[in-house]
Amino acid sequence: MTKAPRFQQIKTHIQNKIDSREWPVGTRIPTEAELCEQFSVSRMTVNKAVRDLVNQGLLERTPRLGTFVCQSKAESPLMDIRNIADEIKERGHHHHSEVVLQKSIIAPEDVAMRLGVMLGSAVFKTEIVHYEEDKAIQVEVRWVNPDFARHYLSQDFNEITPHQYLMQNCPLSTIEHTVEAILPPPNIARLLDISPTKPCLLLHRRTWSGQQLISSALLYHPGDRYKLSARVNVSS
CATH class of the missing domain: 3.40.1410.10 (Chorismate lyase-like)
Known part of the structure; x- marks a missing residue:
């Protein structure tokens, strides 16, 4: 079976953390640099995964502070x-x-x-x-x-x-x-x-x-x- 694209694997990882409440609302998720190192991927790949989750309303970017789990709408x-x-x-x-x-x-x-x-x-x-x-x-x-x-x-x-x-x-x-x-x-x-x-x-x-x-x-x-x-x- 073909593995999911790397950005999708990162999305799934973050979603699982949120769904399990390991990362509750208000949690600051790892930085893009940290996710790049964790998954051995490029910044572009991590950015796409995070951007998709922001668009879905699961994450919220706050300038100079980071990306946080937000209350789903x-x-x-x-x-x-x-x-x-x-x-x-x-x-x-x-x-x-x-x-x-x-x-x-x-x-x-x-x-x-x-x-x-x-x-x-x-x-x-x-x-x-x-x-x-x-x-x-x-x-x-x-x-x-x-x-x-x-x-x-x-x-x-x-x-x-x-x-x-x-x-x-x-x-x-x-x-x-x-x-x-x-x-x-x-x-x-x-x-x-x-x-x-x-x-x-x-x-x-x-x-x-x-x-x-x-x-x-x-x-x-x-x-x-x-x-x-x-x-x-x-x-x-």
């Missing part, structure tokens, strides 16, 4: 919509949620525009914090058109996510995503247990079932714990 697909509870379970972690708000409100102007309803219409609103193990990974602020999800407010969102309920009752046909980097509002920073000076990823999401606009959501993620990805096949 949760990841969601940008071009798709998935249940956050399923994403977390697939990573081998435990999901739980905390319902902050669950009630009917009179839609102010910005919410009416988001949902495409008349100003002053009654709409459903929920605020939910999603946790991966013991860390808040997402604050979900969602508005739902009650005409298409009449029993939304009677759901136990500690047991089922809004995504699950809506997918079961209003099958998804179209999604709209917009992403921006922001400094979190004070209430969001508190719910995510981060400083208001820490950056957040804010995903604006609207979903349709058939021709009907069903819900609009603001999904806040701590920037140092989360990333969004997209993969698009481009035909020639």
